[in-house]
Every structure is written in structure tokens, then in C-alpha cells.
Amino acid sequence: MHPRSSTVWMACALMLGLASTAQAAATREKASQASEAAQGVQMVPTGKGYGVPAQGYQLQGNNAPDANGIDYHGGPVMKAKGGQKIYILWYGDWDNQSPTGKGIIRDMIKNITGTPYYNINTTYYQDNVPTKNVKNIVKLKGEAYDVAKSMGSALSDTQIRTLISNAITSGKFPADKNGIYFLLTTKDVNATSGFCTAYCGWHTHTSVLSTDIKYSFVGDAARCISACAAQNTSPNDNPGVDGMASVIMHEMEEAATDPDLNAWWQTSTGMENADKCAWTFGTTLKAPNGSDYNVQWGPRKFLIQRNWVNAAPSGRCDMKKS
Numbered sequence: 403m404h405p406r407s408s409t410v411w412m413a414c415a416l417m418l419g420l421a422s423t424a425q426a427a428a429t430r431e432k433a434s435q436a437s438e439a440a441q442g443v444q445m446v447p448t449g450k451g452y453g454v455p456a457q458g459y460q461l462q463g464n465n466a467p468d469a470n471g472i473d474y475h476g477g478p479v480m481k482a483k484g485g486q487k488i489y490i491l492w493y494g495d496w497d498n499q500s501p502t503g504k505g506i507i508r509d510m511i512k513n514i515t516g517t518p519y520y521n522i523n524t525t526y527y528q529d530n531v532p533t534k535n536v537k538n539i540v541k542l543k544g545e546a547y548d549v550a551k552s553m554g555s556a557l558s559d560t561q562i563r564t565l566i567s568n569a570i571t572s573g574k575f576p577a578d579k580n581g582i583y584f585l586l587t588t589k590d591v592n593a594t595s596g597f598c599t600a601y602c603g604w605h606t607h608t609s610v611l612s613t614d615i616k617y618s619f620v621g622d623a624a625r626c627i628s629a630c631a632a633q634n635t636s637p638n639d640n641p642g643v644d645g646m647a648s649v650i651m652h653e654m655e656e657a658a659t660d661p662d663l664n665a666w667w668q669t670s671t672g673m674e675n676a677d678k679c680a681w682t683f684g685t686t687l688k689a690p691n692g693s694d695y696n697v698q699w700g701p702r703k704f705l706i707q708r709n710w711v712n713a714a715p716s717g718r719c720d721m722k723k724s
């Protein structure tokens with residue numbers, strides 16, 4: 403998921419090192435990609451909130467745009483009857499860095515199942531069979547802790563993968579093909595491939611113990627409130643973690659609907675479902691402290707970005723399926 407202070411195009415430009423001035427580069431990049439799209443160049447998702455031109459081997463299934471704003475490319479979705487199992491590796495000293503943080507995220511994940519919002523993901527299915535779809539079920543199955551930051555405070559993508567892999571091979575977590583494993587880092591931790599500048603979080607997959615493991619990085623938005631949180635005052639009086647909440651939902655719904663980066667995205671842009679609605683919230687209400695929120699899940703209010711409804715003839719960003 404890209405930061406709110408830059409557009410998806412700017413993120414691409416920065417990643418490619420094209421920025422002389424960000425806006426000029428963004429304009430060039432946008433023009434270049436529009437031209438590629440017009441010439442039929444197909445894009446694939448990176449999991450970081452922007453697409454890149456496809457290599458031939460990355461294209462499978464039907465890559466013809468179906469005109470509703472999101473396209474199916476032949477890969478699996480997370481369609482288990484029991485839903486998505488969430489595992490959290492808390493990295494850093496959460497108790498001291500953000501004392502209310504863990505409770506906010508736990509309360510959110512425990513209250514997603516059955517919400518009108520998560521029901522949007524049931525519109526995504528595989529093999530062109532609508533009953534082989536994502537279920538409106540999310541369970542918090544496991545938590546583990548790396549308080550001492552065993553790999554330091556500047557994590558590369560490879561180190562993030564290793565942290566997840568080690569948590570599984572050491573037995574802290576099971577190897578669960580229906581799992582989504584989140585590495586959530588405290589605000590004193592950076593992710594060096596672009597946290598706060600190119601992205602606020604990302605998702606991808608890897609193989610551990612012969613199991614396809616879906617995992618995601620999301621850092622405490624307190625590190626860069628203006629880039630990775632929607633507001634400075636927040637419903638749970640923790641702007642960084644309340645910002646993370648929306649990013650976690652973004653990555654969770656992309657992991658569910660495009661777990662191996664070969665199922666659902668918009669062919670012309672490489673954007674997955676949540677990318678299409680990033681930093682949009684629909685109708686909001688005011689919490690007692692003056693902050694905005696748009697859902698009440700269990701005991702808490704949250705401001706969560708909208709998600710793309712895979713509806714015919716045209717999709718849309720919304721907070722509910724219908």
C-alpha cells in the first residue's frame with residue numbers, strides 16, 4: 403500500500419530513481435504507463451501498491467480486461483471454508499513503544515468476521531466458479547514476540563521473509579496454507595525497501611516447509627504520520643496504530659484475493675482490490691475526541707479504507723458488498 407502523500411505513480415517514479423522533481427517525474431511516469439497501457443502492455447502487482455510491466459512468464463489465464471475495473475488472472479484465492487487465519491509476529495518492544503497498540507489490533511482482527519466490510523472480499527473467487535470464493539471469516543490464531551529485535555532496527559525484505567520463515571520453522575507458528583502472517587514493527591524500526599516513502603505496508607508469499615505462506619509487513623505509522631496515517635487524532639487515541647489498522651486491512655484483503663500475486667488485479671495498472679481504493683473512506687462519523695471513523699467493530703471505532711467490490715457490470719469502492 404502506497405503512502406497517502408504520494409500517488410501510485412510517484413511511488414513508481416521514486417522506486418525507479420527517476421525523480422528530478424517528484425511531480426515532473428510522476429507526470430512522466432504516468433504518461434509512460436498510460437502509453438504502455440494503450441499499447442497493450444500488461445501490468446502485474448508487486449504487492450506494494452503499484453504495478454510493474456509484466457514479464458511473459460507472469461501472465462497466465464485470462465488477461466483480457468473484463469471492464470469492471472478488476473481482472474482475474476487464473477491463480478488461487480484464499481477460499482478455505484474456515485476463512486483466513488491470522489498470525490502476528492510483534493517485532494520490537496510494543497509494550498513500551500506503543501502501550502495500547504497490541505490491544506487495538508487484536509480487537510480489530512477479532513471482530514472482522516461477518517462485517518459488511520469484509521463481505522466485499524466474498525466477491526472474489528477462483529476458476530470462474532463464484533462459490534470458490536473468499537469467505538467472510540477471519541480468525542486470530544497465533545501471536546509471537548521478538549521484543550529484542552533479533553534482526554535489528556532496519557529490516558530488508560529478505561530479513562522480513564526470514565523472520566516469518568524462522569517463526570514457522572522454530573514452531574512458534576504452524577505452517578498454515580490458510581494463514582496470513584503479519585510482521586508488525588514498532589515505530590523505531592524501518593523497512594529499508596521503502597517504508598514511509600514508497601509504501602506503508604506490503605504483502606507477498608514464499609514457501610516454508612513445503613507450504614505456500616502468505617505474509618505481510620506493516621510498520622507503526624507513528625514513524626511517518628503524514629505519509630501512513632489518515633489523521634493526527636484517531637478513534638483509539640493512537641494515531642500510529644489506528645493508521646496501521648487500515649493498512650493491515652488493505653494487505654489482508656489483498657492477501658485473501660491475490661495471495662500468490664497471480665489472481666485478481668487490474669490488468670492495465672497492476673492494482674489489486676485495495677490498491678484501487680487506498681486512502682478513500684466514504685462516509686465518516688465523528689468520534690468523541692473529534693477524529694473520524696467509519697466502522698464500529700466490537701468495542702472499537704476505526705477509520706478503514708474502502709475496498710473494491712467485484713461487481714458486474716462495473717465495480718466500485720465501497721464499505722459494503724451491496
Ligand SMILES: [Zn+2]
Nearest residue numbers: 403450451677
Ligand atoms: Zn496494496
